[in-house]
Amino acid sequence: NLLWCRPKTKVYELTHKAFIGKIVYPSLSHHLELKHHVILCDTEKISGKKPxxxxxxDMVNLKINVKDFISYID
Known part of the structure; x- marks a missing residue:
């Protein structure tokens, strides 16, 4: 939970282009003095009936290259 992070904590938000305009986490991170980073992921549709x-x-799985992600956060 972001509320309990210490200032300057690195926050990596994994998301996709349909949610890029959301400002909840960037705004909260800014006010809490956290280092917020957005990582856009490829998506894969979830089959089946939508709840x-x-x-x-919301009906997608995020796909991320783990090696690329690790090199990004190092």
Missing amino acids: RNKKQK
Whole structure:
């Protein structure tokens, strides 16, 4: 939880282009003096029926290259 992080903690937000306009985590990180980074991921659609409480853009799995991610955070 971001609220309990110490100032200057690095925060990596994994997301996709449908959510790039969301400002909750960047804004909260800014006010808490955290180092927020957004990493855009490729997506893979989740098959099957969409639950009633979910939006269609939520129905994806994020795909990330683990080696690239590790080199980015080092």
